[in-house]
Amino acid sequence: MYLIGIDAGNTSIKTNLFDTKGKVIASYATSSMRLRPRGKGFEEFDIDALGDSTYESIRETLKQANVDPAEVKGVGITSFGNGLVVLDKDGNTIAPGAFSQDYRATDIVEQMTANGTTAKVAEITKATLFAGQPGPILRWFKDNEPHVYSQIGTILMFKDYLVYKLTDTFAADANNFGGSNLLDLETFDYSKELMDLFGIPEMYDVLPKLARKPEEIIGEVTEEAAEKTGLLAGTPVVAGMMDVFASLIGAGATDDGTFTAVAGTWSINLAHTSKIVDGASGHMPYLNSEEYLVGSWSGASGANYEWFTRILGGNAKIEAHERGISYYEVLDELIDLVPIERAKVIYHPFVAQPSLHTEAKANFFNVDQNTTYAEFAYAVAEGVAFVHKYHIDFLRNAGVKADKIRLTGGIARSKVWAQIFANVLELPIEVVEAEEVGALGAAIVAGVATEVYDSYEDAFRNAVTVLPAVNPDTSTYPIYESRYKEWYTLTEIMKLYWNKKRDNEI
Numbered sequence: 001m002y003l004i005g006i007d008a009g010n011t012s013i014k015t016n017l018f019d020t021k022g023k024v025i026a027s028y029a030t031s032s033m034r035l036r037p038r039g040k041g042f043e044e045f046d047i048d049a050l051g052d053s054t055y056e057s058i059r060e061t062l063k064q065a066n067v068d069p070a071e072v073k074g075v076g077i078t079s080f081g082n083g084l085v086v087l088d089k090d091g092n093t094i095a096p097g098a099f100s101q102d103y104r105a106t107d108i109v110e111q112m113t114a115n116g117t118t119a120k121v122a123e124i125t126k127a128t129l130f131a132g133q134p135g136p137i138l139r140w141f142k143d144n145e146p147h148v149y150s151q152i153g154t155i156l157m158f159k160d161y162l163v164y165k166l167t168d169t170f171a172a173d174a175n176n177f178g179g180s181n182l183l184d185l186e187t188f189d190y191s192k193e194l195m196d197l198f199g200i201p202e203m204y205d206v207l208p209k210l211a212r213k214p215e216e217i218i219g220e221v222t223e224e225a226a227e228k229t230g231l232l233a234g235t236p237v238v239a240g241m242m243d244v245f246a247s248l249i250g251a252g253a254t255d256d257g258t259f260t261a262v263a264g265t266w267s268i269n270l271a272h273t274s275k276i277v278d279g280a281s282g283h284m285p286y287l288n289s290e291e292y293l294v295g296s297w298s299g300a301s302g303a304n305y306e307w308f309t310r311i312l313g314g315n316a317k318i319e320a321h322e323r324g325i326s327y328y329e330v331l332d333e334l335i336d337l338v339p340i341e342r343a344k345v346i347y348h349p350f351v352a353q354p355s356l357h358t359e360a361k362a363n364f365f366n367v368d369q370n371t372t373y374a375e376f377a378y379a380v381a382e383g384v385a386f387v388h389k390y391h392i393d394f395l396r397n398a399g400v401k402a403d404k405i406r407l408t409g410g411i412a413r414s415k416v417w418a419q420i421f422a423n424v425l426e427l428p429i430e431v432v433e434a435e436e437v438g439a440l441g442a443a444i445v446a447g448v449a450t451e452v453y454d455s456y457e458d459a460f461r462n463a464v465t466v467l468p469a470v471n472p473d474t475s476t477y478p479i480y481e482s483r484y485k486e487w488y489t490l491t492e493i494m495k496l497y498w499n500k501k502r503d504n505e506i
Helices: 047-065 106-114 117-125 134-144 158-167 174-178 192-198 201-206 223-229 243-250 302-312 314-323 327-337 373-397 415-425 437-449 456-463 474-502
Strands: 002-008 012-019 024-031 072-079 085-087 154-156 171-173 209-211 217-220 236-238 258-263 267-273 282-285 292-298 346-348 363-365 404-408
Touching: 002 047, 002 158, 002 437, 012 047, 012 437, 024 047, 047 158, 047 223, 072 158, 072 243, 072 437, 085 158, 106 117, 106 134, 117 192, 134 192, 154 158, 154 201, 158 171, 158 217, 158 223, 158 236, 171 174, 174 209, 174 282, 192 201, 236 437, 243 258, 243 267, 243 292, 243 404, 243 437, 258 373, 258 415, 267 373, 292 373, 302 314, 302 373, 314 327, 314 373, 327 373, 327 415, 346 373, 346 474, 363 474, 373 415, 373 474, 404 415, 415 474, 437 456
Parallel strands: 002 072, 072 236, 171 209, 258 404
Antiparallel strands: 002 012, 012 024, 085 154, 217 236, 258 267, 267 292, 282 292, 346 363
């Protein structure tokens, strides 16, 4: 028996075929197709092209595995939250899709904040509002492209669009919609008042069917989708969930006191709790109705490493080529060379939004003529760890229990980064054996839905392997506490400048 987990991210769409032990049998990735920005704040993608490339990804994975499609018991899909896909009532594309980093609606959010509407939204959704969420983007369409707005027949997240392509069903799940500021988090249902607050009351009537649990079977693979993918028509497809929740499930991080830190494009820090945490970035429906998935996050994590390697990584790439090793192995070596007791450079990891301030940008501090490339590389790693600490400290100070961190995301495989995280957070860091953690989470959900697994606990026992923990070095605590204090102080000082930029005073 096999399960398919699809992780549709900002940079690629990857299909993974897993066996019941969580082992990847075959996988295939296609590139995400980011469109050229058509104005300030636009971050869009070609919906139809990505739908077709998902068909390709599934087809090539099955071809590579050479397995009987009848042995595929279910399909689970996860993707980034927020952003937006809008289709007409017949499922046709009427506008490009929006990534969660799309900030065209910044002025709308600022107006809502100024007149008190944002606070009213937060009372309903138990989350902070930012411009890359569906509500503000829909309001932008209403104000700026009414010809598109008038055609909208359904509102979907990207994952939901891929489910539609496989099943011909308009549906969404409560976790993703809840984490995208579209649900009342007391009822876990749609809210007419919320649509009114966004100024888009018409959209209430085009909201899709809502699955309360990620393991709810939304539909079955259609004959048309079967022909394009190689899947068997009738294969169950589940509702799925946001990628951060998929990472938590793929890491088996459901124990009390276990945080999930997703160090991917965003800095996502999650735990489950029975209470609302005031000021948290967001709350989402969890695996059971008595608890919430609570998170504190910003777009300030692995995106910084990607930027650093692309813009400042030339010499390290040359060395990696000459030595025949991975570029990231070279960076790990350089980072590990820097003695923290002599580290001077401080880095603000704000190359992407949303961040700690709408005008925040990345900065290196304390650079002089003796600063080395290794110190820059180290500062980026430390700065990313510091922004995770910023968010995790917020949740811990609010009473959310934290005994250990389950680290996922692109940098989780680096022991050097894991040690920095352990020392900065003063907690053990665990990673799991699986490299495609989000996709595994999606596949596990499909396995629970189709009774391949008796329960989530049964799935974790069979499919999730947790590697030995990286324990913190207590001797580093005073140094990191001092450096974090400097990092935080610089952040507060920069807010004065960012405020002036926001208010057009400079």
